Amino acid sequence: MTNAGTWCGKSYSEPTNQQPSVSNSGVFAALPPWPPADALAVTPRWKPIYETDDSVEFVVDVPSDIIETNIIFYFGAGKTHETHVHPGINVIAVPKAKVGVTSTVTALLGSARANATFTIYKRPSPGTQIVVRVDYMHGSLVQETTRAAAAAVTPVFPFGMYVEYEPFTVKDPVGAMKELRDMGINFINIVPPYDARLKAVLEAAKDHGIWVQYDMRHTYVSAVNITAEINDVKSYESIFSWYTSDEPDGELTASEPRNSINAYNTVNSIDPHRPTMLALNCMRNSAGQYANAADILMTDVYPIGISTKACNAEIGCCGCDECIGDFAIDIRHRMHSYRSQLAQVGKPRMPIWMVTQAFSDPNTYWSREATPSEFRLISYISLIHGAKGVLSWIYPGNMSPKLRAIIPTLSAELVPLGSKFILGGKQIVEYSDGKITAGAWIKDNAKLFVVTNPTYRQVTLTNAQIKAIFGDDYKLIKAGETLPALAIRIITA
Numbered sequence: 001m002t003n004a005g006t007w008c009g010k011s012y013s014e015p016t017n018q019q020p021s022v023s024n025s026g027v028f029a030a031l032p033p034w035p036p037a038d039a040l041a042v043t044p045r046w047k048p049i050y051e052t053d054d055s056v057e058f059v060v061d062v063p064s065d066i067i068e069t070n071i072i073f074y075f076g077a078g079k080t081h082e083t084h085v086h087p088g089i090n091v092i093a094v095p096k097a098k099v100g101v102t103s104t105v106t107a108l109l110g111s112a113r114a115n116a117t118f119t120i121y122k123r124p125s126p127g128t129q130i131v132v133r134v135d136y137m138h139g140s141l142v143q144e145t146t147r148a149a150a151a152a153v154t155p156v157f158p159f160g161m162y163v164e165y166e167p168f169t170v171k172d173p174v175g176a177m178k179e180l181r182d183m184g185i186n187f188i189n190i191v192p193p194y195d196a197r198l199k200a201v202l203e204a205a206k207d208h209g210i211w212v213q214y215d216m217r218h219t220y221v222s223a224v225n226i227t228a229e230i231n232d233v234k235s236y237e238s239i240f241s242w243y244t245s246d247e248p249d250g251e252l253t254a255s256e257p258r259n260s261i262n263a264y265n266t267v268n269s270i271d272p273h274r275p276t277m278l279a280l281n282c283m284r285n286s287a288g289q290y291a292n293a294a295d296i297l298m299t300d301v302y303p304i305g306i307s308t309k310a311c312n313a314e315i316g317c318c319g320c321d322e323c324i325g326d327f328a329i330d331i332r333h334r335m336h337s338y339r340s341q342l343a344q345v346g347k348p349r350m351p352i353w354m355v356t357q358a359f360s361d362p363n364t365y366w367s368r369e370a371t372p373s374e375f376r377l378i379s380y381i382s383l384i385h386g387a388k389g390v391l392s393w394i395y396p397g398n399m400s401p402k403l404r405a406i407i408p409t410l411s412a413e414l415v416p417l418g419s420k421f422i423l424g425g426k427q428i429v430e431y432s433d434g435k436i437t438a439g440a441w442i443k444d445n446a447k448l449f450v451v452t453n454p455t456y457r458q459v460t461l462t463n464a465q466i467k468a469i470f471g472d473d474y475k476l477i478k479a480g481e482t483l484p485a486l487a488i489r490i491i492t493a
Contacts, residue, residue: 007250007317008282032340036348038063040112042073042105043349045091047134047295048272050123055093058116059137059349060107062087068110075102085109089426091137115346121272130237132274134295139351139388140423141240141275157418158211158353158389159411160187168396170197173204180395181208183404184411189213189243189391202236211240213277220244220263221255230270241274242267247281247300249290260293279355283322283334288341291350299338300355300393303330304374305367319365327370327378328437328454335385353389354382359397369399372406373486377454379414380488383422384430384439384450390414417490421448431469435459436483438469447473449491453483 005012045057060071064087073081073094081098099105099120107114124131133142140155161180163169169176169190180188190201192215205212214233219225226244233239244263248256260278267276275295280286287297303323311318323330335352342350356378360369370378379390425443432438436459438451451469453459463479470476476491483489 006252008284008321009252010311010313010317011315012317032337032344034336034340036340036343038065039343040066040107040109040114041343041346041348042107042114042116043136043347044105044116044118045135045137047118047136047275048121048131049118050121052123053096055095056099056118056120058092058094058105058107060085060090060092060114061348062090062109063112064088066109066112068112071107071109073098074106074108075099076104077102089137119268119272124273129234129271129273130240132240134275134351136349136351138423139349143240154419155423156186157415157423158187158391159415159418160185160189160211160389160391161358161395162189162191162355162391162393163395164397165190165192165194165198165201169201170195173197173201174207176201177204177208177210180210182408184408184415185210185395186411186415187211187213187240187389187391189215191215191394192218199233199236202233202238206236206238210238212236212238213241213243214239215243215246216263217243217246221259223262223266226263226266227270230267234271234274239274241296242271242276243278244276244293245278247279249280249282249286252282257289257293260290264293277353280338281321283337285341287338287352288345291342291345291347296351296353296388297338297342298353298355298389298391299334300357301327301331301334302357302366302393303327304357304370305360305362306365307367317365326454327374328381328432328452329434331378331381332385332432332437335382335387339386351388352386353391354379354387356382356390356392358392358399358403359394361398369403371486372403375403375406376410377452377486377488379410380450380452381437381454383418384432384437384452386427386430388423413490417448420446429469429471431465433465436461436465436469438465440469447493449473449476449489449493451477451483451489451491453485453487456485458485459483 041061043059045059049056062085069084071085079098079100081094083092103119104117135142142153142155245260248260264276277296277298278294279298279300303320303325306319306325308318308325310316338352357370360366421441421443425441427441429440437454441448461481466474
């Protein structure tokens, strides 16, 4: 955040009524509908798609009330492909000969219509750089050499940190990367500005198995700067993604989102073989406005230690846009808003990563950092509501030893579960009733249940809650079982 006069379209000035104006009853205007309307959607499964691929796969989401079962893809130049679909998720492989060189597809299913765009790229020469594909079926990142290999690889769940470049990473690159690896960190965004010492950091990251997101937040408005920076470092194998802008929706200048969309197009013209991301900060319209500015969206929700007394729907910046200071509610609202916005613009499968709060700043908005229990809960609640990766701001920053101590344990627990179920399976339950927040996923014949109590008091599970969360697997947990304050139950079956 900056000291601009407005943030997320709201003046920094105090509300005229001088009263606490944010409450669970909701003083803000209604958010986009949840769940999103059940609509036909077509999404190219992989990005990038290569000339050497035998086929182009599309993920087709078919509404539950559709009667028509045959879908027709129109690719232009008279090229079509017709096939059978069913309600729910369908993966359709269209032979390359039927796709041609087109970059648009229109899918017709009875009276329902959906459109998508894509680009077919030339694969880079072997040994020149890595390829990281986005799998929009699962919302994962996969490093691969062929599309068949990508489909067979179990993706690693991204669990990481924004990290300080100076002095942390450059003073001792090998020591810094070892420290992060020992904490269980597998993905980092190194915060610029950079200098020539960055390359030693990138080499150390590769040697320690840490993925790096290259950050251009200070230079993304210039195509010349983007081109020079990417060409300088794109051969480094540790770079997994490009990061253009950081909270560009906050000040919402006249040049946004145009600058971010232009930056995305510039990156793709130079290196389409890695994904591009950016982080958004505002609740409303941001995801929809920036859906064409990235392959994966990130959003930061920092509700710990804030005061909302000076904020309402029109006025005030309180450190977390349209938040009430209840992390379970604030994360749910942000994720639901973004997912609805993306569905409305025809991109329901665009992955969202959550940026979580691992800092305090009493001189601005955040009087304290999250406790270890809150930090762990925030990660799991983000996943329950659809996040496909978790990064935290910022390391080392002013993170307390107590919070730092939980990170290796959380990584050891979260990364395997996230890799198998979140990125490799299908979510079958998303539940929240103001007391309990829970999710369930299925992978082949295995299931994962995560039941959380994000409140600061003990909660007793009711029969109705257990039935809603566990369904036919209700015997996995006893009715009347209690969850202590800020507790998590993880059950695999």
